[in-house]
Amino acid sequence: MKVLIPIKRVPDTDQKIQVKPDGSGIVTDGLPFVINPFDAIAVEEALRIREKSTDTVEVLAASIGPEVCEQQLRTALAMGADNATLIQCDASLDPWNVACVLRAFAGRYQPDLILMGKQGVDDDLSQTGQMLAALLDWPQATFASKIEFLGSGLRVTRETDAGLEIVRVTLPAVVTADLRLNEPRYASMTSIMKARKKTIERITTTELGVTIEPRLQLLGLEAVPSRRKSVRVGSLDELLVKLRAEEKLL
Amino acid sequence: MRALIICEHDGKGIRLGSRSAVAFANAVAEETRGSIECVLLGHSLAAVTQDASTYAPVLVADHPALENPVADRYAKVIADVVRQRGYDLVVAAATTFAKDILPRAAGLLGGAMASEVIGHEFRDGRLCFRRPLFAGAVVATVALNAKPQIVTIRPSAYPAASARPERCGVTSFAVDEAALPKKTEFEVLQSKLSNRPDVTEARIVVSGGRGIKNSEDFERLVGGLADRLHAATGSSRALVDAGITPNAFQVGQTGKVVAPDLYIALGISGAVQHLAGMKNSKTVVAINSDPEAPIFEVADYGLVGDVYELVPQWIARLNGK
Ligand SMILES: Cc1cc2nc3c(=O)[nH]c(=O)nc-3n(C[C@H](O)[C@H](O)[C@H](O)COP(=O)(O)OP(=O)(O)OC[C@H]3O[C@@H](n4cnc5c(N)ncnc54)[C@H](O)[C@@H]3O)c2cc1C
Numbered sequence: 001m002k003v004l005i006p007i008k009r010v011p012d013t014d015q016k017i018q019v020k021p022d023g024s025g026i027v028t029d030g031l032p033f034v035i036n037p038f039d040a041i042a043v044e045e046a047l048r049i050r051e052k053s054t055d056t057v058e059v060l061a062a063s064i065g066p067e068v069c070e071q072q073l074r075t076a077l078a079m080g081a082d083n084a085t086l087i088q089c090d091a092s093l094d095p096w097n098v099a100c101v102l103r104a105f106a107g108r109y110q111p112d113l114i115l116m117g118k119q120g121v122d123d124d125l126s127q128t129g130q131m132l133a134a135l136l137d138w139p140q141a142t143f144a145s146k147i148e149f150l151g152s153g154l155r156v157t158r159e160t161d162a163g164l165e166i167v168r169v170t171l172p173a174v175v176t177a178d179l180r181l182n183e184p185r186y187a188s189m190t191s192i193m194k195a196r197k198k199t200i201e202r203i204t205t206t207e208l209g210v211t212i213e214p215r216l217q218l219l220g221l222e223a224v225p226s227r228r229k230s231v232r233v234g235s236l237d238e239l240l241v242k243l244r245a246e247e248k249l250l
Numbered sequence: 251m252r253a254l255i256i257c258e259h260d261g262k263g264i265r266l267g268s269r270s271a272v273a274f275a276n277a278v279a280e281e282t283r284g285s286i287e288c289v290l291l292g293h294s295l296a297a298v299t300q301d302a303s304t305y306a307p308v309l310v311a312d313h314p315a316l317e318n319p320v321a322d323r324y325a326k327v328i329a330d331v332v333r334q335r336g337y338d339l340v341v342a343a344a345t346t347f348a349k350d351i352l353p354r355a356a357g358l359l360g361g362a363m364a365s366e367v368i369g370h371e372f373r374d375g376r377l378c379f380r381r382p383l384f385a386g387a388v389v390a391t392v393a394l395n396a397k398p399q400i401v402t403i404r405p406s407a408y409p410a411a412s413a414r415p416e417r418c419g420v421t422s423f424a425v426d427e428a429a430l431p432k433k434t435e436f437e438v439l440q441s442k443l444s445n446r447p448d449v450t451e452a453r454i455v456v457s458g459g460r461g462i463k464n465s466e467d468f469e470r471l472v473g474g475l476a477d478r479l480h481a482a483t484g485s486s487r488a489l490v491d492a493g494i495t496p497n498a499f500q501v502g503q504t505g506k507v508v509a510p511d512l513y514i515a516l517g518i519s520g521a522v523q524h525l526a527g528m529k530n531s532k533t534v535v536a537i538n539s540d541p542e543a544p545i546f547e548v549a550d551y552g553l554v555g556d557v558y559e560l561v562p563q564w565i566a567r568l569n570g571k
């Protein structure tokens with residue numbers, strides 16, 4: 001079985017994001033980047049599937065973007081992915097573009113399962129997996145917190161606003177990982193060293209026959225200032241007076 | 251513009267968030283001299299249809315094969331409706347229902363989609379959307395380059411539409427069962443029934459964080475205060491991960507986004523991912539034992555202290571003691 005993990009490079013979530021003065025983007029100088037946390041969860045799940053399976057399971061990590069995405073692919077290799085492919089593209093990408101590229105790539109690689117993040121923590125769009133599933137005409141199970149293998153498909157527990165929902169999907173399928181699917185492992189020093197020596201395959205979006213035409217166009221960014229009173233109250237009674245008298249609440 | 255609203259429902263009526271989607275569509279339709287319609291998908295939709303028709307003209311796709319919201323089927327029906335009837339704009343409230351189904355419909359319809367829209371404007375006649383990035387630290391203005399334009403809106407950004415004086419028309423949409431995808435089978439929904447309001451719909455939300463040690467304490471402190479205030483209960487991710495609260499309680503970047511009149515954070519540190527889900531609340535109160543906790547920076551009223559002492563006192567005051 002072959003599992004494909006699409007990986008997005010995103011700014012470290014602990015960092016303060018600054019907008020460029022002209023609003024055209026964010027300041028990336030000195031900003032550390034990481035593997036999208038949900039994609040790390042997807043990698044971890046694929047590794048667990050491989051560890052538990054009696055069949056051979058191949059885990060391939062793929063990232064679409066500029067050369068620097070190699071760092072996040074190395075992280076996936078260090079965690080234990082078998083192989084990695086960098087799909088080179090310097091244009092800025094929206095979910096539609098990523099889904100089109102992944103569809104073309106899946107056409108070549110023929111994975112049985114595409115396991116990806118439920119959202120990128122940079123733009124919080126949460127679209128790519130669902131668009132990809134539509135383009136491939138595969139079933140989807142989004143926001144997965146548990147994946148079980150049945151004879152010919154998967155039984156997936158999904159986190160929804162209404163509670164936990166269980167669906168069965170046939171393979172091939174697209175599954176997107178939620179936070180509680182697992183706790184990703186840290187790579188050991190030896191596996192980091194080994195991952196450094198691995199060859200990362202390269203292919204361009206042009207070679208895959210995909211032209212990048214943005215559907216979601218960015219016009220500008222603004223930082224959001226906080227506008228809070230930030231009053232420290234000394235006691236519960238003082239708090240209740242403020243809420244009643246000043247805010248007309250309670 | 252001709253707008254289609256995908257209405258989410260509970261089998262009885264449409265969800266409050268969908269009424270916000272109607273309000274957004276109404277605004278765009280007014281600004282462009284367009285029109286709106288809404289579509290209902292499901293089975294046995296008589297009551298929901300009644301309710302929906304008080305807000306907009308309704309299309310009903312009622313079929314046993316649509317009993318449960320399975321993404322591949324629902325997206326297919328939505329795409330069919332849009333192709334046959336020709337809409338410029340497709341909109342729904344940003345809930346897990348819509349986040350699952352709309353991007354898939356967008357994949358079938360050309361891929362122009364903006365998620366979690368919090369505002370819109372026209373620039374040189376072009377519809378532009380505002381949406382948060384980076385856990386709400388930044389707001390982007392975006393435009394969509396294909397038709398139909400598909401958006402999910404944050405209900406907190408658009409006050410729910412009110413009922414029209416007269417009922418609107420109802421049209422049924424024929425579902426071709428043979429053409430529906432059959433690769434997904436719905437097994438079960440394990441919903442935790444709660445007698446408290448939904449966090450996204452309540453006027454007051456009381457939320458607990460790691461400062462609350464276990465389920466009993468959560469129920470007694472967070473639940474106890476919430477009940478006195480007729481509020482909903484929420485929590486940080488920490489408590490969901492610890493199994494103390496169900497996942498539907500999680501407020502934040504990767505959980506639910508709320509903007510009630512009053513948000514009370516009890517023993518929550520204020521990580522950016524949590525703030526992303528509550529910082530647009532009108533008034534924020536925080537109780538935390540650590541005077542340096544970042545939650546105080548986004549709180550209107552901060553009280554340094556132990557929730558185990560202060561919350562029982564607060565409940566006692568509300569009980570009239
Ligand atoms: C990809 C990603 C997505 C995430 N998404 C979310 C999300 O959607 N929502 C979310 O909430 N988090 C999310 N997080 C997690 C987030 O980063 C924080 O870890 C989490 O919000 C912390 O929860 P907490 O404030 O309850 O716990 P802590 O950070 O441990 O804070 C507990 C607080 O309680 C106080 N306290 C302890 N005892 C008491 C007492 N007796 N009385 C009063 N105060 C007390 C402490 O001073 C402390 O400030 C996400 C993280 C990642 C990486």
Ligand SMILES: Nc1ncnc2c1ncn2[C@@H]1O[C@H](COP(=O)(O)O)[C@@H](O)[C@H]1O
Nearest residue numbers: 006007064116117119120125126127128
């Ligand atoms: N440039 C990219 N390369 C590879 N995978 C991506 C890329 N962008 C998005 N993805 C995948 O799509 C998921 C959801 O992203 P999004 O729809 O942007 O929120 C991510 O978690 C990744 O698995």
